[in-house]
Amino acid sequence: MSMPMNSRKRYFHVGTARVCITPDVGMPYLGYGWDRQDPFLGVNDDLWAKALVIDDGERAAALIACDMIGFPPAPFAASVREQVAIHTSIPGEHVMLSASHTHSSHASIDLSTLELEWPWVQELIGSLAGAAIAAWQQRQPAMIKVTSGEIHGISENRRVFRSDGKVYRNWDRTVPGAEVRRGPIDPEVGVLLAQRPDGSPLAVLSNFTAHPICAMSQPLVSADFTGLAMTAVEDALGPGVTALFTQGACGDVNPPVVRRNVRDAREVGLELGGEVLRAAASLLPDEVPATDCRVRVATKHVTWEYRMDLMPKDAAARAYAAATEKIESLKRGGASAAAVRAEANRHRDALENYMLTRNDARREEGEIQVLAIGDSAWVGVPGELFCQIGLDIKKQSPVAHTYIVGYANCYQGYFPTPIAYTEGGYEVNVGRWSRFTAAAGVSIEETALELLRAVV
Structure with a gap:
């Protein structure tokens, strides 16, 4: 069988660009909990949107990796793609948006009682599209090499099953009962290196699986450990290198240190950054072969049914009205923010x-x-996506190096394994973060494998 013409080429044309997307102090952040309306009080480290454009001469694609909790609902991604398509030769469906899921970022997903700040959203659309357009304009010859590393100790499955029969999260350290078991983790660190003809690195695209929530209890802007890891990679490799991070199937995976401070984020980030660097360095020698010079993209839209255990609409409206009145009464009475938050969380199901x-x-x-x-x-x-589903996709994929990019293009909540719905726990409680039936996760695995077979 003859090889495709593109596979005989040694070089892609690769471009990178970045734009700072740090929000203004005073903008709301999500953190965790129902009353997610606290403002940022300062900036620990900047947030970035980094674009990587890869062109094989016939087809091109762009990945825009962002230090964000997730992307606003439609038509956000479509608007970014439209601008990129107008100003480049990249089709809109060849543009992937990737959010790291740092919780110390803008309130950009529909999980709060706040309305999205649409003037800011429009500005963000322009910023992300602009980064991809700039990357397109700065393309240069580069080889692509891919490998994987592995790191343990900075992630753990957060669904902790205890002897009382309940499922707790890994930060619930003082709950009663002995730990019975936990679910899986994915220790793989995926690394794609774009290397100039002179051997110098141009870009490093990485992938790892764990919620970036070391610093989420602090009212400070931070890319958390994932962004700090990329900063460490760029500092080590020197000027002219762009390091991008993509999040894996981390729906039920956290770091061991959660909700504490930015120092923890820095320490975990240095560990992850060190493994990314080790893997990238292993690709630098001339004798390491470059990958085939081909870009392929496949996409499919699927429909997911909402879960059936929701309140009837009228009953939900009455419960919400009653809960809102209790919360507003506390505010009118001068109750503390902590008291208001506690009352709000008591009525989370109603909301x-x-x-x-x-x-x-x-x-x-x-x-x-x-x-x-x-x-x-x-x-x-x-x-x-739950980690086990991601592992199953990787195991069955016909592509040698397969990585899950969670929080891509939109935020639509958790996609647990079917058994998780019978086990219970936060991820499967009724909420905007968990609105689909168990069939959704199954369909994602089936669809992903169908698309992977299509790009071989």
Whole structure:
């Protein structure tokens, strides 16, 4: 069988660019909890959107990696893609947006009682598209090499099963009962290196699986450990190198240190950055072969049904109205922010049922996208995929190096394994973060494998 013409080429044309997306102090951040409306009080480290454009001469694709918790709902991704397509030769469906899921970033997903700040959203659309356009304009010859490393000790499955029969999160250190078991982690560190003809590194695209929530209890802007890891990589490799991070199937995976401070984020980031550097360094020698020079993209839209255990619409509206009145009464009475937050969390079910039933929607469409570069494939999923599903996709993939890109293009909540719905726990409680039936996770695995077979 003859080889495709593109596979005989040694060089892609690769471009990178970045734009700072640090929010203004005073903008709300999400953190964790129902009353997610606290403002930022300062900046620990900047947030970035970094674009990587890869062109094989016939097809081109762009990946825009962002220090964000996630992307706003439609038409956000479509708007970014449209601008990129207008100003480059990259088709809109060949653009993948990737969010690291840092919780110390803008309130950009629909999990708060706040309305999204649309003037800021419009500015963000221009910033992300502008980074991809700039990367397109700065393309230069580069080889692509891919490998994987492995790191233990900076991630653990956060669903802790204890002897009382309940599922706790890994930061619940003082709960009663002995630990019985936990779910899996994915220690793989994926690394794609773009290398100039003179051997110098141009870009490093990496992938790892763990929630960036070391610093989420602090009212400070931070890319958390994932962004700090990329800063460490760029500092080590020197000027002219762009390091981009993509998040894996981390729906049920956390770092061991959670919700504490930015020092923890820095320490975990240095460990991750060190493994990315080790893997990237192993690709630098001339004798390490470059990957085939081919870009392929496949995408499919699927429909997921909303779960059936929601309150009836009228009952949800009444419960929400009663809860809102209690919370507002506390505010009028001068209650502390902590007291208001505690009351709000007591009524979380009322809020979430109301938000999910108010518009009569019973299903929602989502996009699964595969961006294949040489012998690597990056599988975009619009939310928080459970680790086991990601591992199963990787194991069955026909592409040598397959990585899950969670929080891609949109945020549509958790995608647990079917058994998790019977086990219980936060990730499967009714809420905007968990609005689909168990069939959604199954369909993602099936669709991802279908698309992976299509790009071989």
